[in-house]
Amino acid sequence: MEPVLIITNFPDKNSALTLAEALVDQHLAACVNALSPCTSIFRWKDNIESAEETPLLIKTQRQHYDRIEQLIKMMHPYELPEVIMVPILSGLPAYLQWIDDETTLTD
Structure with a gap:
């Protein structure tokens, strides 16, 4: 079990x-938190930009990263979407087991 957190906006x-919903439905994520909109300030093509965005926190397993990245790129309107994976080094054992149980794909 290699739990990870994937962050995108x-x-x-x-x-x-x-x-x-697609990630949870396909068992690629156990849970996805859609947070309140935030304002992002960033440099893009030599301009300082700002945008209101909805952050997503995706709880999953490392083995699903590539498929999740592909889905984000396919469904995202940005030329360069934010996709960051952070390892979950520790957590409530029962919760980490739940992530594993919910994201184990069965054929």
Whole structure:
């Protein structure tokens, strides 16, 4: 079991929730938190930009990263979407087991 947290942002709540539901439905994520909109300030193509975005926290297993990255890129309107994977080094054992149980794909 290699639990990870994947972080991304979407430009609107509806597209964020569409991805979240797809990930949980396909057992690629045990849980996805769609947070309150935030304002992101960033440099893009030599300009300082700002955008309201909906952050997503995706709880999953390391083995699903590539498929999740592909789905984000396919469903995201940005040319370069944020996709960051952070290892979960420790946590409540029962919760980590739940992540494993919910994201174990069966054929």
